[in-house]
Amino acid sequence: MKATLFSVALLVLLAHVQCDSKFHQLMKQCMExxxxxxxxxxxxxxxxMQSNASENLKCYAKCLMEKQGHMVDGQFKxxxxxxxxxxxxxxxxxxxxxTSGVNACKDMKGSNDCDTAFKVTMCLKEHKGLMGPH
Known part of the structure; x- marks a missing residue:
């Protein structure tokens, strides 16, 4: 059986599975x-989703994680x-x-909070911790 493709990580996960106006507003706030x-x-x-993202994009991941309560004081929750x-x-x-993917990524650390958020995101992508559209 062909495995489900997992290609989109935290940056857009909830936008695709919930598509609610609250999340779109969070995305807009974080982009600003x-x-x-x-x-x-x-x-x-x-x-x-190559790992050579700009600092702005890394901080965007951090912003979304913080606004959703998935990152507090630089720590992935x-x-x-x-x-x-x-x-x-x-x-x-x-x-x-x-759960397996999230647990594999929960202790990731970067050079700053934005880098940590991005490393967690990339780890989740790699470990198939988050499912994206196929």
Missing amino acids: ETKTAESDLKDFMSGG ADAMLATLNNVPQMKDKMAEI
């Missing part, structure tokens, strides 16, 4: 706060992320795989 252009996000995603994902109907039957 970090001076990240929508075109930069699209380029990053279409480029396969794995339990908070799992609780959020567990409440998304599309994720319920994939929680074992998601």
Whole structure:
């Protein structure tokens, strides 16, 4: 059986699975706060989410994580992320795989809080901790 493709990490996860106006507002706020252009996000995603992201994009990941309670004081909150994902109907039957990925990434550290958020995001992508559209 062909495995489900996991290609989109935290940067856009909830936008695709919830598509609610609150999350879109968070995305807009973070783009403004970090001076990240929508075109930069699209380029990053279409480029396969390579790890050579700008500092703005790394801080965008941090901003989203903080606003969702998934990062506090530079520390990734794995339990908070799992609780959020567990409440998304599309994720319920994939929680074992998601939990494994989140646990593999929970202790990632970067050179600063933005880098930590980005490293966690890339780790989740690598470990298939977050499911994206296929």
